[in-house]
Amino acid sequence: MTLELVGAAKRFASGGETVRAIEDVSLTVGAGEVVALYGPSGSGKTTLLELAAGTLHPDRGTVRFDGVDLPTLSPAEATAYRRSLGFVFQRFHLHAGASALDNAAMKLLLAGWPPGRAKQAAAVWLKRVGLERRARHPPSKLSMGEQQRVVIARALAGEPKLILADEPTASLDTERSRAILGLLTEIARERSVGLLLATHDPDAAAFADRVCDLRDGRLVARPDHRPTATAPAGDRRT
Numbered sequence: 001m002t003l004e005l006v007g008a009a010k011r012f013a014s015g016g017e018t019v020r021a022i023e024d025v026s027l028t029v030g031a032g033e034v035v036a037l038y039g040p041s042g043s044g045k046t047t048l049l050e051l052a053a054g055t056l057h058p059d060r061g062t063v064r065f066d067g068v069d070l071p072t073l074s075p076a077e078a079t080a081y082r083r084s085l086g087f088v089f090q091r092f093h094l095h096a097g098a099s100a101l102d103n104a105a106m107k108l109l110l111a112g113w114p115p116g117r118a119k120q121a122a123a124v125w126l127k128r129v130g131l132e133r134r135a136r137h138p139p140s141k142l143s144m145g146e147q148q149r150v151v152i153a154r155a156l157a158g159e160p161k162l163i164l165a166d167e168p169t170a171s172l173d174t175e176r177s178r179a180i181l182g183l184l185t186e187i188a189r190e191r192s193v194g195l196l197l198a199t200h201d202p203d204a205a206a207f208a209d210r211v212c213d214l215r216d217g218r219l220v221a222r223p224d225h226r227p228t229a230t231a232p233a234g235d236r237r238t
């Protein structure tokens, strides 16, 4: 798996002005690699994830997944590509009326899997994130951290090669953020899934193998290309 952006740019017209959301960004995410997109609000993180998801097309440069230019995909191929990804966003987007298991299985059900198989696959992931005993609970009966674990199970069900995470721990306190990021990065490494993690939190960025500093849509050099800090091994467990 390789996600590759080369000289990508994305501008928006906004009230007669041009917003340079992404300017000349080149980066690569490989299998099992955890890459943080680190920058303040408005630096272009979400726009870059949308380019990676193929929901936005670059004005200049290229965005490729396994050598395929995403803007050249047909609508059906683009949908299939997005279904092949895992998404972990700040807002959970869980269905209030569905159990944790049904939520975890949702992506597979939408992709047309037989319900039995979809739930079986989702149950394996619920167990992996430590929620097997909560499978029947609706989101309202789960804590914020548990809800985010359901989202992670949903993202992993169907075995994506790439996970796009947008501020996945913005709603959580420090301790729960660390637990969730530890789990997510551990699974990515263990399953050789690429993880592109957008965050404004230095503590979250520290979980990455590589940190890309984004400012005003541009990558800025980081002296040693390593996270500012390394989370102690104990913090990576959940």
Ligand SMILES: Nc1ncnc2c1ncn2[C@@H]1O[C@H](COP(=O)(O)OP(=O)(O)O)[C@@H](O)[C@H]1O
Residues within 6 Å of the ligand: 012, 013, 014, 019, 020, 021, 039, 040, 041, 042, 043, 044, 045, 046, 047, 048
């Ligand atoms: N659809 C849009 N129309 C106009 N401006 C946008 C749109 N999406 C994003 N922007 C602008 O692009 C810049 C980057 O936004 P965004 O990618 O959301 O940054 P971040 O996720 O880092 O907060 C911001 O200035 C934002 O206002």
Ligand SMILES: [Mg+2]
Residues within 6 Å of the ligand: 045, 046, 047, 166
């Ligand atoms: Mg954002």
